Amino acid sequence: MTKLNQNLCFEDVQNVVKTYIIQDEELKLIEKAYLYALEKHRGEKRLTGDDYINHPLNVAHILASMNADYETICAGFLHDILENPDNSREELVEQFGEEIVALVDGITTINRLSFNGDSDSKLASQRKILVGLTEDVRVIFIKLADRLHNMRTLWATPSASQKEKAKETLDILVPIAARLGMNQIKSELEDLCLRYSKPDVYFSIVERLNETKLERDQSVEKMIDEVHHILEEHGIKHKIKGRSKSIYSIYKKMDKGKRFNDIYDLSAMRIFVDTESECYLVLGLIHARFKPMPKRFKDYVANPKPNMYQSLHTTVFGVDDKLFEIQIRTYEMDRIAENGIASHWSYKEHGSNVKANIQNAMEQKLQFFKTIMDLRKEESSDEAFVDSVKSDLLKESIYVFTPKGDAIELPNGSTPIDFAYRVHSKVGDSMVGAIVNNQIVSLDYVLKDGDIVNIKTNKSAIPSKEWMNIAYTQQAKNKIKSFFNKADKEEYLKKGEEEVKAELRKRKTSFHEFFTPENTEKLLAETKCANLDELYISIGNGKTTATLALNTVQNNNDTKEELILKKVTEREVKPVQIKDDILVEGIDSLKVNIANCCQPIPGDPVVGYITKGNGVSVHRITCPNMENVDERVIAVHWNDTVSKKYHTSLLIEAENSKNVLLDVISKTSSGDIIVDSINTLKRTGDTSLIEVTIRVPNLEKLRKFMNDLESLKHIISVERLIK
Numbered sequence: 001m002t003k004l005n006q007n008l009c010f011e012d013v014q015n016v017v018k019t020y021i022i023q024d025e026e027l028k029l030i031e032k033a034y035l036y037a038l039e040k041h042r043g044e045k046r047l048t049g050d051d052y053i054n055h056p057l058n059v060a061h062i063l064a065s066m067n068a069d070y071e072t073i074c075a076g077f078l079h080d081i082l083e084n085p086d087n088s089r090e091e092l093v094e095q096f097g098e099e100i101v102a103l104v105d106g107i108t109t110i111n112r113l114s115f116n117g118d119s120d121s122k123l124a125s126q127r128k129i130l131v132g133l134t135e136d137v138r139v140i141f142i143k144l145a146d147r148l149h150n151m152r153t154l155w156a157t158p159s160a161s162q163k164e165k166a167k168e169t170l171d172i173l174v175p176i177a178a179r180l181g182m183n184q185i186k187s188e189l190e191d192l193c194l195r196y197s198k199p200d201v202y203f204s205i206v207e208r209l210n211e212t213k214l215e216r217d218q219s220v221e222k223m224i225d226e227v228h229h230i231l232e233e234h235g236i237k238h239k240i241k242g243r244s245k246s247i248y249s250i251y252k253k254m255d256k257g258k259r260f261n262d263i264y265d266l267s268a269m270r271i272f273v274d275t276e277s278e279c280y281l282v283l284g285l286i287h288a289r290f291k292p293m294p295k296r297f298k299d300y301v302a303n304p305k306p307n308m309y310q311s312l313h314t315t316v317f318g319v320d321d322k323l324f325e326i327q328i329r330t331y332e333m334d335r336i337a338e339n340g341i342a343s344h345w346s347y348k349e350h351g352s353n354v355k356a357n358i359q360n361a362m363e364q365k366l367q368f369f370k371t372i373m374d375l376r377k378e379e380s381s382d383e384a385f386v387d388s389v390k391s392d393l394l395k396e397s398i399y400v401f402t403p404k405g406d407a408i409e410l411p412n413g414s415t416p417i418d419f420a421y422r423v424h425s426k427v428g429d430s431m432v433g434a435i436v437n438n439q440i441v442s443l444d445y446v447l448k449d450g451d452i453v454n455i456k457t458n459k460s461a462i463p464s465k466e467w468m469n470i471a472y473t474q475q476a477k478n479k480i481k482s483f484f485n486k487a488d489k490e491e492y493l494k495k496g497e498e499e500v501k502a503e504l505r506k507r508k509t510s511f512h513e514f515f516t517p518e519n520t521e522k523l524l525a526e527t528k529c530a531n532l533d534e535l536y537i538s539i540g541n542g543k544t545t546a547t548l549a550l551n552t553v554q555n556n557n558d559t560k561e562e563l564i565l566k567k568v569t570e571r572e573v574k575p576v577q578i579k580d581d582i583l584v585e586g587i588d589s590l591k592v593n594i595a596n597c598c599q600p601i602p603g604d605p606v607v608g609y610i611t612k613g614n615g616v617s618v619h620r621i622t623c624p625n626m627e628n629v630d631e632r633v634i635a636v637h638w639n640d641t642v643s644k645k646y647h648t649s650l651l652i653e654a655e656n657s658k659n660v661l662l663d664v665i666s667k668t669s670s671g672d673i674i675v676d677s678i679n680t681l682k683r684t685g686d687t688s689l690i691e692v693t694i695r696v697p698n699l700e701k702l703r704k705f706m707n708d709l710e711s712l713k714h715i716i717s718v719e720r721l722i723k
């Protein structure tokens with residue numbers, strides 16, 4: 001892969017493409033895409049001063065060096081064309097067909113969202129990138145190539161956005177490249193990110209490397225000669241390359257507290273052979289001649305990493321008493337190690353139908369992919385989804401093994417509970433204990449790289465709620481939660497049924513007498529339940545009461561309050577507008593107030609409370625004032641057509657700084673939020689507590705506002721205030 005921004009011409013791309021694409025029509029379409037892009041970008045310049053076409057040329061070139069299919073190369077040329085609203089999508093489809101334009105659409109959406117800058121769009125763009133993996137991974141290849149070239153030319157961008165681009169790249173794109181096994185792109189992106197996010201560190205490492213280069217090169221050359229000699233003696237065909245460690249990997253080691261001089265494996269080499277068995281043969285010969293360093297040997301040939309990486313790693317005391325890190329692999333393993341999932345782009349084996357093949361490989365070979373699919377089903381909001389993926393998948397990970405030797409990848413910090421749920425929810429739900437490396441461990445044991453984990457299960461066992469606090473991954477927590485949601489349902493069902501029976505005893509009515517087919521039908525219609533079980537559950541969890549429910553078919557009311565309740569339930573069940581914005585089921589003439597304690601806004605789940613003499617007051621479901629009330633609770637909903645803004649209060653903890661209040665106000669500039677008052681409640685040495693009362697149209701806007709506030713430098717926390 002070319003390392004720098006180059007002024008490429010089309011022939012440069014074509015030369016690479018022609019090494020693996022032979023179909024004439026495909027080659028012609030690629031040339032057509034280039035000419036089309038050339039025309040559409042004519043006159044445009046990059047910040048580097050180059051003609052714009054240089055960017056698509058580089059992107060296509062990077063894709064071609066990954067052996068991308070012709071559709072992806074075309075999309076590489078065309079990827080920025082729809083950024084310009086003057087260019088017509090229809091025309092693009094006419095010229096290149098839906099398939100290619102779908103790829104261009106994908107990349108345009110991602111780029112537009114991340115360009116937007118606010119926290120919601122960022123989340124949405126990250127989600128798009130992640131979900132894109134499960135839809136058509138080729139969009140992500142283009143995105144990676146696009147970003148790689150933009151990073152190579154980042155010097156031309158103003159320095160503030162340099163740091164931001166570098167951060168975003170490190171946060172999302174580098175981990176994705178790593179999970180897809182695309183080490184070559186990953187490693188170049190990492191070095192570029194370091195250069196712009198920590199230039200002083202980066203250049204000091206470069207300088208130190210240059211200082212020691214000569215000496216190192218000499219030792220490496222000597223070592224290579226010697227290994228050549230040994231392997232030739234034994235008739236093993238091979239190639240050896242000296243290898244420089246990436247600047248980022250040196251930085252990571254120094255960051256962990258190692259000094260530059262102690263990073264012993266600065267000298268590294270790679271040996272390539274034809275077959276797997278030769279890998280082990282070479283390893284044996286090297287260990288026979290050079291003393292290996294204990295505990296530094298890793299066999300990723302027998303136990304590939306979940307991103308398909310295979311290689312033998314060892315560190316030996318080599319010539320000149322220097323330590324050498326040596327990797328031994330076949331040429332095929334190397335192709336996969338450098339390009340990962342993209343190495344499945346093989347025209348030789350699959351002709352032109354490489355798309356299906358690469359998506360298949362994703363599904364079969366990458367655990368990462370399956371977990372994203374899983375989380376995609378479970379997590380509904382952008383935020384929850386992106387959080388889960390980031391915390392479970394994109395963090396530094398460890399590899400642990402099942403007793404059968406299958407590798408499982410988990411974020412560092414995971415416990416046997418996370419392991420069990422990663423294997424299967426059934427394993428997690430029925431876990432009774434864990435054995436790690438033949439020793440019984442407690443469930444809060446923190447797993448280490450290479451651990452062999454054996455989960456003991458028992459069919460009748462169930463999880464403990466305590467596990468939610470022990471589990472590290474969001475995935476395990478979600479699965480435990482969903483187990484209890486199911487279990488709670490059964491409990492509610494029992495409780496609801498008992499309450500109905502008790503109510504019937506109070507009314508001196510037998511079950512059969514009451515539940516005639518006619519009554520049952522009416523009862524279910526009135527309560528909007530599909531069946532009796534559902535009704536019991538909503539009684540059991542307190543959404544309604546047995547009294548209220550049975551009253552829908554049999555009156556048994558004496559008190560004044562119950563008369564209101566009766567009025568509520570006897571009306572025809574159709575939502576009626578009260579005060580326009582709140583719908584109270586079955587009633588149209590009751591006064592409605594918004595509770596002042598918890599200040600619900602549209603979008604908040606709410607309940608109504610029938611007050612003595614003052615109608616229904618509407619609370620958030622989570623309001624502590626609603627904790628121990630049941631009889632007077634009534635279902636209420638926000639009308640879908642709410643257009644007014646509602647008051648609500650936030651409690652902000654902030655560092656004392658002149659600008660905090662101004663910053664808060666500045667985040668309301670979009671006009672969705674109106675600030676009514678700001679009060680400083682308390683000020684200590686370093687921090688202040690501030691109450692902000694705002695008017696806001698709905699929960700979504702409020703969440704966004706709170707996120708925006710939280711991203712401010714001086715703000716420590718933001719929460720909703722309940723008085």
Ligand code: MN
Binds near residue numbers: 055079080146
């Ligand atoms: Mn671009």
